[in-house]
Amino acid sequence: MxxxxxxxxxxxxxxxxxxxxxxxxxxxxxxxxxxxxxxxxxxxxxxxxxxxxxxxxxxxxxxxxxxxxxxxxxxxxxxxxxxxxxxxxxxxxxxxxxxxxxxxxxxxxxxxxxxxxxxxxxxxxxxxxxxxxxxxxxxxxxxxxxxxxxxxxxPAESIINWKTRQVGGQHLLSLVVLREKVDVDTDDGFGSEQATQYRVLRLDVSGVYTQEVWEEGSSKAEMTVAPFAPLNGSGQPWRIIPFQFxxxxxxxxxxxxxxxxxxxxxxxxxxxxxxxxxxxxxxxxQPQPWMSGLDEQWRDHLEKAGIFLGSRAPWLLPVNGACGVWQAxxxxxxxxxxxxxxxxxxxxxxxxxxxxxxxxxxxxxxxxxxxxxxxxxxxxxxxxxxxxxxxxxxxxxxxxxxxxxxxxxxxxSQITLDATILSALFNAVQGGKLPEGDFWQYLRDRGVINPEKTDDEIRDELEAQSTGPALDDTEVIPNGGKPSNP
Known part of the structure; x- marks a missing residue:
C-alpha cells in the first residue's frame, strides 16, 4: 500500500x-x-x-x-x-x-x-x-x-522521509519526501486555508531524477501532479537529486x-x-499583622471599628494583649x-x-x-x-x-583595524616586501574593501582614479593660463 x-x-x-x-x-x-x-x-x-x-x-x-x-x-x-x-x-x-x-x-x-x-x-x-x-x-x-x-x-520538520542507494562508488539520494503547507483560496475569494501536500523527489529505476506531488485528503493522500523529469540547461535529465542536506x-x-x-x-x-x-x-x-490575648468583646470591638495600619492608628489592646507583624x-x-x-x-x-x-x-x-x-x-x-x-x-x-x-x-572575534599594523603593511608594499594582493586581502577581512572585489577590480579602480588635481577636462582656465595683471 x-x-x-x-x-x-x-x-x-x-x-x-x-x-x-x-x-x-x-x-x-x-x-x-x-x-x-x-x-x-x-x-x-x-x-x-x-x-x-x-x-x-x-x-x-x-x-x-x-x-x-x-x-x-x-x-x-x-x-x-x-x-x-x-x-x-x-x-x-x-x-x-x-x-x-x-x-x-x-x-x-x-x-x-x-x-x-x-x-x-x-x-x-x-x-x-x-x-x-x-x-x-x-x-x-x-x-x-x-x-x-x-x-x-x-526546515527539518518538513523533511519526513529519505533514502540513499549506492551507485558505483558513491551513495546518492534516491528518495526525499517533503511536507509542504500551501494556501488555498476560499470560495468568497478573500479568505484562505492551509492545505498539506507532499513533494516527492526520487531517482527512478533508470537513474533519472523525477518530481511528483501528492495532496493530503480527508482519508488518504492522492497524487495531483504526475511524475515529471526536470531538465538541465542542456536539455538533459538529471542523474542526481539536487537536494542538499x-x-x-x-x-x-x-x-x-x-x-x-x-x-x-x-x-x-x-x-x-x-x-x-x-x-x-x-x-x-507581604507582612502579616497578628494579635493575641483578645477576648470576644475586644475581638468584636476591633472588627466593628476596623483595623488600620500606621503610626496614627494605634491598636488598643486588653491587659496582657500583644501584637506584632509576622514576616516570613x-x-x-x-x-x-x-x-x-x-x-x-x-x-x-x-x-x-x-x-x-x-x-x-x-x-x-x-x-x-x-x-x-x-x-x-x-x-x-x-x-x-x-x-x-x-x-x-x-x-x-x-x-x-x-x-x-x-x-x-x-x-x-571583534574585528579591529590597528593603525600601526596598517602603516607597517603599507610601507612593506611600497618597499616591495609584501604583495599588494595580500595587503588587499587584509583590508577585505576587516571590511575596509568589499570582500567580493577581485584584485583585478581593485587594481582597475586605482588606475582609473586621478592622482592630480580634481579638474574636469572641459574646465576653462581664466585668461588662457596667463598670469593676471596685478
Missing part, C-alpha cells in the same frame, strides 16, 4: 527536542501557551475551576528569560559581522537579491538557515526550475524572472544534534524555578536554583546573560572565543559548502559556466 505520509523513526525520535528548542527560541508567549507541557501544575489531580484559575495565575506570574533565543541571534550576528563572499556567473547575479523567487537574497536565506541549524541541527535546500516545456523559455522570460533556477528552503556536524542525511538543545533544557528549568519563586513571593511576601523568613532555595541555572547557561555559551568582571588579555579572549565558537564554525562551514553546491546546480540549470563560491565569515 502506498503511503507518502510515512515518516522515518529517526524523524519521529527527534520531534521532542526540535519542538523544545523551537518554542524556547520563540520566547515567552509560545512557552506559556504550551501550558503544563513545560510548566507542570502544582496539583494536577485537582480538576476544579478554582485550581485551573490558580494555575493560570501561577503561570502568568512566572518569568521566562529567553537566554537561548538571544544567544542564537547573537551567534548569527557574529557570522554576518563581516559580509560573505559571493562569486557567480553573470547569469546568476540575481541570487544576490532574490534566490528563492520570493525576494529573499542568498544572504538573508543563509542567515535563516544558520538559525535553523543552531536550533535543531538540520535543514534542507532544494534547487529547482520553473516547470516548462524544453525549448520554450526565452531570454526575456529568464530576465523577467518568469523562468529561472531558485533555491527553496526546507545541512547539519550541525556534517551535510549527510543523518540527523545531527541540536547545538542549543542543552541550553534550552536549562532555560525551561529556569522558567519552572521562576514560577515557584514568584508564587512564594506572592503568597508570603527568606526561602532562597528557588532563587539559588535560578542563579545556578543562569550560570549553567553562561557556561553553555549565553554570553549576553552575564559578562565577566575580570579583564582578560587579548590572548585569553582569543582562546575563549575559539573554544566557544567551535560549534558555530562547523555550522558556518557546512552552510558555505552547501550553498556553493546549490549554486553549482543552479548554474547547471541555466547552462552557465564560471567560478562559483559562497563563503561565510568564520572569524567571530
Amino acid at each position: 502506498t503511503d507518502v505520509t510515512f515518516t522515518r523513526s529517526e524523524y519521529t525520535a527527534a520531534q521532542y527536542r526540535w519542538r523544545l528548542v523551537r518554542d524556547v527560541c520563540k520566547g515567552s508567549e509560545t512557552v506559556k501557551v504550551a501550558g503544563d507541557y513545560y510548566l507542570p501544575r502544582p496539583n494536577a489531580s485537582d480538576k476544579s475551576q478554582d485550581n485551573k484559575d490558580r494555575y493560570d495565575a501561577y503561570k502568568k506570574r512566572a518569568v521566562f528569560y529567553n537566554a537561548t533565543g538571544r544567544t542564537k541571534h547573537s551567534l548569527v550576528g557574529a557570522v554576518f559581522r563581516t559580509w560573505p563572499t559571493l562569486t557567480v556567473p553573470g547569469a546568476l547575479d540575481y541570487v544576490a537579491t532574490d534566490i528563492d523567487g520570493q525576494g529573499v537574497s542568498v544572504y538573508q536565506q543563509s542567515q535563516s538557515v544558520i538559525g535553523h541549524l543552531l536550533e535543531v541541527g538540520r535543514h534542507g535546500l532544494l534547487v529547482d526550475y520553473a516547470a516548462v516545456e524544453p525549448g520554450t523559455v526565452s531570454r526575456a522570460d529568464e530576465h523577467a524572472g518568469r523562468a529561472r533556477a531558485n533555491v527553496a528552503s526546507y 545541512l547539519g550541525s556536524e556534517n551535510n549527510d542525511t543523518s540527523i545531527d544534534d541540536s547545538p542549543l538543545y542543552d541550553m534550552a533544557e536549562v532555560n525551561i528549568g529556569h522558567y519552572r524555578n521562576s514560577a515557584d519563586y514568584e508564587e512564594a513571593a506572592y503568597l508570603v511576601g 523568613q527568606p526561602n532562597t532555595v528557588a532563587k539559588e536554583a535560578m542563579d545556578a541555572k543562569k550560570q549553567d547557561m553562561v557556561s553553555l555559551g549565553a554570553r549576553l546573560i552575564e559578562r565577566g568582571s575580570a579583564v582578560k588579555t587579548a590572548t585569553q579572549a582569543d582562546n575563549d572565543s575559539a573554544a566557544e565558537h567551535s560549534v558555530l564554525s562547523l555550522v558556518v562551514s557546512n552552510v558555505s559548502e552547501a550553498y556553493s553546491q546549490c549554486l553549482v546546480w543552479m548554474a547547471e540549470f541555466v547552462n552557465a559556466t564560471g567560478e562559483v563560491v559562497y563563503k561565510l565569515n568564520q572569524d567571530f
Whole structure:
C-alpha cells in the first residue's frame, strides 16, 4: 500500500527536542501557551475551576528569560559581522537579491538557515526550475524572472522521509519526501486555508531524477501532479537529486544534534524555578499583622471599628494583649536554583546573560572565543559548502559556466583595524616586501574593501582614479593660463 505520509523513526525520535528548542527560541508567549507541557501544575489531580484559575495565575506570574533565543541571534550576528563572499556567473547575479523567487537574497536565506541549524541541527535546500516545456523559455522570460533556477528552503520538520542507494562508488539520494503547507483560496475569494501536500523527489529505476506531488485528503493522500523529469540547461535529465542536506556536524542525511538543545533544557528549568519563586513571593511576601490575648468583646470591638495600619492608628489592646507583624523568613532555595541555572547557561555559551568582571588579555579572549565558537564554525562551514553546491546546480540549470563560491565569515572575534599594523603593511608594499594582493586581502577581512572585489577590480579602480588635481577636462582656465595683471 502506498503511503507518502510515512515518516522515518529517526524523524519521529527527534520531534521532542526540535519542538523544545523551537518554542524556547520563540520566547515567552509560545512557552506559556504550551501550558503544563513545560510548566507542570502544582496539583494536577485537582480538576476544579478554582485550581485551573490558580494555575493560570501561577503561570502568568512566572518569568521566562529567553537566554537561548538571544544567544542564537547573537551567534548569527557574529557570522554576518563581516559580509560573505559571493562569486557567480553573470547569469546568476540575481541570487544576490532574490534566490528563492520570493525576494529573499542568498544572504538573508543563509542567515535563516544558520538559525535553523543552531536550533535543531538540520535543514534542507532544494534547487529547482520553473516547470516548462524544453525549448520554450526565452531570454526575456529568464530576465523577467518568469523562468529561472531558485533555491527553496526546507526546515527539518518538513523533511519526513529519505533514502540513499549506492551507485558505483558513491551513495546518492534516491528518495526525499517533503511536507509542504500551501494556501488555498476560499470560495468568497478573500479568505484562505492551509492545505498539506507532499513533494516527492526520487531517482527512478533508470537513474533519472523525477518530481511528483501528492495532496493530503480527508482519508488518504492522492497524487495531483504526475511524475515529471526536470531538465538541465542542456536539455538533459538529471542523474542526481539536487537536494542538499545541512547539519550541525556534517551535510549527510543523518540527523545531527541540536547545538542549543542543552541550553534550552536549562532555560525551561529556569522558567519552572521562576514560577515557584514568584508564587512564594506572592503568597508570603507581604507582612502579616497578628494579635493575641483578645477576648470576644475586644475581638468584636476591633472588627466593628476596623483595623488600620500606621503610626496614627494605634491598636488598643486588653491587659496582657500583644501584637506584632509576622514576616516570613527568606526561602532562597528557588532563587539559588535560578542563579545556578543562569550560570549553567553562561557556561553553555549565553554570553549576553552575564559578562565577566575580570579583564582578560587579548590572548585569553582569543582562546575563549575559539573554544566557544567551535560549534558555530562547523555550522558556518557546512552552510558555505552547501550553498556553493546549490549554486553549482543552479548554474547547471541555466547552462552557465564560471567560478562559483559562497563563503561565510568564520572569524567571530571583534574585528579591529590597528593603525600601526596598517602603516607597517603599507610601507612593506611600497618597499616591495609584501604583495599588494595580500595587503588587499587584509583590508577585505576587516571590511575596509568589499570582500567580493577581485584584485583585478581593485587594481582597475586605482588606475582609473586621478592622482592630480580634481579638474574636469572641459574646465576653462581664466585668461588662457596667463598670469593676471596685478
